[in-house]
Amino acid sequence: MTKSDLIAGLAARFPQLVAKDADFAVKVILDAMTAALADGQRIEIRGFGSFALNYRPSRVGRNPKSGEKVSVPEKHVPHFKAGKELRERVDVSPVRG
Amino acid sequence: MTLTKAELADLLFEKVGLNKREAKDMVESFFEEIRGALETGDSVKLSGFGNFQLRDKPQRPGRNPKTGEEIPITARRVVTFHASQKLKVAVESVKHGNLKP
Numbered sequence: 001m002t003k004s005d006l007i008a009g010l011a012a013r014f015p016q017l018v019a020k021d022a023d024f025a026v027k028v029i030l031d032a033m034t035a036a037l038a039d040g041q042r043i044e045i046r047g048f049g050s051f052a053l054n055y056r057p058s059r060v061g062r063n064p065k066s067g068e069k070v071s072v073p074e075k076h077v078p079h080f081k082a083g084k085e086l087r088e089r090v091d092v093s094p095v096r097g
Numbered sequence: 098m099t100l101t102k103a104e105l106a107d108l109l110f111e112k113v114g115l116n117k118r119e120a121k122d123m124v125e126s127f128f129e130e131i132r133g134a135l136e137t138g139d140s141v142k143l144s145g146f147g148n149f150q151l152r153d154k155p156q157r158p159g160r161n162p163k164t165g166e167e168i169p170i171t172a173r174r175v176v177t178f179h180a181s182q183k184l185k186v187a188v189e190s191v192k193h194g195n196l197k198p
Contacts, residue, residue, distance in 0.1 A: 003143050005134075009130045010123065010130060024113050029108075029109070034145075034187055041098050043099065044099050044100070047132075077180070082175070089132060091174050091175070
């Protein structure tokens, strides 16, 4: 499923709204989630999961081409933990194909 | 400060002009669409934000940490999230020690 599929799915659930409202709503939600994390906040969506930041201290890395040592600065990376409902709903005995 | 469904619904009310009921339903539907796709085994790719993917994990040996008893951890399907480059860049420079509870 892509972002356009998601927008189409939401537009179909809200026939009273114009299609561009679903489009804009998805943008507002994703922008707010990005901004919250960029501000150092957590995101907690009951039944879906939570997003938080994990800290990565600075380290000495290597340029794989030249073998030269480079210092990689400390940073944060986003981390998602699935909530109970999502975890249980995806964990069907795997059906492949 | 934590972002929750209530704050997202407020934003939809203010910025998109949905009424309160619609805004709340839209937020719920947004996450339900994603859950529904993942439930059917479909991965979800939200460009500029990240991808939700499914991984099938085989059974592995585990242990009850209290009793030390060996119990197999059953095979399962789990969701993983991979942040987009844009999201990674947006959060990498958050100051350490500046995470908000």
